[in-house]
Amino acid sequence: MVEFDEAMNILENKARRQILRHLVKEPHYPLQLSELLEISQQAVMKHLKVLENAEFVESERVPSERGGPPKKMYRVNQSFSVRLDLGPNLFRAEHRTMPGGGPMKLSNKLPSELDEVINRLGTRRKLPMAEAIDILAELDRALEKIDESRDAVIALHQQIMHKVTPSVSEHSESYEERIMAREIMNQPRRPLDLDLFSHSLRIQSTDAESMMESLRDQLMRDFAANSGNFVAARDGTPLPWWLIR
Structure with missing residues (x-):
């Protein structure tokens, strides 16, 4: 692939x-x-x-x-999909493989409004052309609805990034720190690869580690200030990766 x-x-x-x-x-x-x-x-x-x-x-x-x-x-x-979303505070590039399997295997990943389509298909291996056109029209409508929802989520993502820009500038002393903050926000559920980050900006890995520690301290202060409490949790409680030392 x-x-x-x-x-x-x-x-x-x-x-x-x-x-x-x-x-x-x-x-x-x-x-x-x-x-x-x-x-x-x-x-x-x-x-x-x-x-x-x-x-x-x-x-x-x-x-x-x-x-x-x-x-x-x-x-x-x-079978794959190539997606590129581009705009102010937005760059998402994805190459996604389409899931395999028949209608029943795909059913748990489909919107509930397509349940009737799955029931109509069942395990049939052949469809009349007229029925296929009817089903495909319904799938087109479902795709349009999903695309509209996705566009709205992406637009909301852009707005959040726009609103956080002043905070990033306020707490960042250098270009590299601003880029690190944006990298974290662009993939908030995935730990930042400091080796890859330092290589992309041509800086020492130790400098990247130092920036990460400084940024983590700032995030913890923000986290505590927003909740009005100290950051504390029971053993085994899932925490954002950037809260874990």
Whole structure:
């Protein structure tokens, strides 16, 4: 599975996107793609090689219908989503693999309003076209609703980051400290990798550790001030990672 940057590098090419748009529908021969895209077969083969090396597609040799030598046919063999959210106080880049399994296996991850769709599908292996169109229309509506909710959550995330910016500037003495604070807020549930952080900013790891200690002290003071109490908890109580020394 390729990473986000490699996926973006591959997909930035319009011809490759067009090739994939055809291959997701059904397998194609290079000659078919050449005719559909109106580019040379040599160019198509070059793009297919890039896609195959990245495991976006796979090929197999199939017997010729006219009795000639076997021909290579290509099909898409990955299911994933590439997301990029960009704006003031916002940069989220994700490469997510689609979950596998049939309707019943997916049911616990789906919105409750799609329960009826799952019941209609059951274990059926074949659907009439009219029924499939009806179900797909319902799935499109569900996706639009999910996207609208996601957009609203991301917009709220932006607003929180905007509101906290003055506090970050007030308590940070350097650019590196501000960046550390933002890195923590961008991934608040995941401990900051200090080695990776120090490498990205070209600073000593000991300096990053010192900044982390200073920031942790500030966070603990904020935490206590907001609650009006000392920071205390029973053994085994889950705490934010930045409260744990």
